[in-house]
Amino acid sequence: MNSIYSDELVTATELNRQPGRILDKALEHPITITRNDQSFALLRREDVALFVKTAQHSREIVELLNTAFRLLLKQTIGNEHPYGWLAVFDTDELNEFINEVMSAYRVSDRQEQAWNELEAIIHEWYESALAISNPELEAAFSQTQKS
Amino acid sequence: MSENAIAEMIENIEPPEVKLTVPELAEITETSDIPKTIWLVVAKNRRVNRDWEALIQRNPENARRCYKDLCIAPITRQPRRVFPLKGKKYQGVWEYEVTGGDRVFYIPDETQLKVVVFYAGKHIQPAPTP
Numbered sequence: 001m002n003s004i005y006s007d008e009l010v011t012a013t014e015l016n017r018q019p020g021r022i023l024d025k026a027l028e029h030p031i032t033i034t035r036n037d038q039s040f041a042l043l044r045r046e047d048v049a050l051f052v053k054t055a056q057h058s059r060e061i062v063e064l065l066n067t068a069f070r071l072l073l074k075q076t077i078g079n080e081h082p083y084g085w086l087a088v089f090d091t092d093e094l095n096e097f098i099n100e101v102m103s104a105y106r107v108s109d110r111q112e113q114a115w116n117e118l119e120a121i122i123h124e125w126y127e128s129a130l131a132i133s134n135p136e137l138e139a140a141f142s143q144t145q146k147s
Numbered sequence: 148m149s150e151n152a153i154a155e156m157i158e159n160i161e162p163p164e165v166k167l168t169v170p171e172l173a174e175i176t177e178t179s180d181i182p183k184t185i186w187l188v189v190a191k192n193r194r195v196n197r198d199w200e201a202l203i204q205r206n207p208e209n210a211r212r213c214y215k216d217l218c219i220a221p222i223t224r225q226p227r228r229v230f231p232l233k234g235k236k237y238q239g240v241w242e243y244e245v246t247g248g249d250r251v252f253y254i255p256d257e258t259q260l261k262v263v264v265f266y267a268g269k270h271i272q273p274a275p276t277p
Contacts, residue, residue: 120226
């Protein structure tokens with residue numbers, strides 16, 4: 001992330017004179033447009049979307065992992081907590097969750113598909129937490145002979 | 148599928164299990180060019196099958212897709228749709244997200260090529276969103 005603006009500067013006048021050439025450059029890498037003491041970024045829309053997604057997910061991952069670690073330390077997490085659902089898992093399961101999320105996060109590297117996989121992993125843990133805490137499901141799996 | 152093969156599959160149903168009701172237009176056939184393994188799909192008991200039939204009534208198209216996937220690829224993970232549950236309590240149990248509000252939980256038996264559906268119905272609510 002720290003190198004996305006290590007690019008050439010283009011003045012607003014230059015952009016007005018040669019918009020096609022500047023846009024071609026912006027297709028390949030972000031461009032900085034300057035006007036007096038102001039500067040603007042010109043880059044692909046998909047890249048911006050991915051940067052925003054990365055920022056949003058990073059915050060979510062930190063919060064999720066923080067919750068998991070707090071549970072490992074036997075701290076109480078209230079039901080009102082957005083990730084309170086993690087409390088249904090025991091120590092081994094929480095460690096497995098942390099490992100899975102960390103592994104997926106390491107390979108994400110601002111790639112859309114990798115973020116989708118990370119989202120899927122979190123979703124599957126969440127759905128599993130709901131299943132574990134569902135008494136109807138427990139009854140379904142324990143009633144083997146009733147019809 | 149041949150009638151003999153179907154009869155053989157039905158013989159593998161152990162009471163009180165019942166063959167899961169097949170949604171209309173969802174008969175699975177084996178084509179010669181794409182050979183596929185077809186699993187026997189049963190409900191754990193009649194009550195589960197009734198719940199499944201109610202699900203078919205609510206969402207026929209989604210139920211058809213679910214039934215086909217259970218017959219052809221019950222242990223193929225589809226992110227956010229078909230996956231094994233995490234944790235020890237339901238190890239070996241798979242979840243199928245039929246719709247946003249309906250779920251099917253089942254256990255696939257690879258040796259018998261048999262899927263036993265234990266639950267088909269409404270998803271647990273209320274639930275915090277991750």
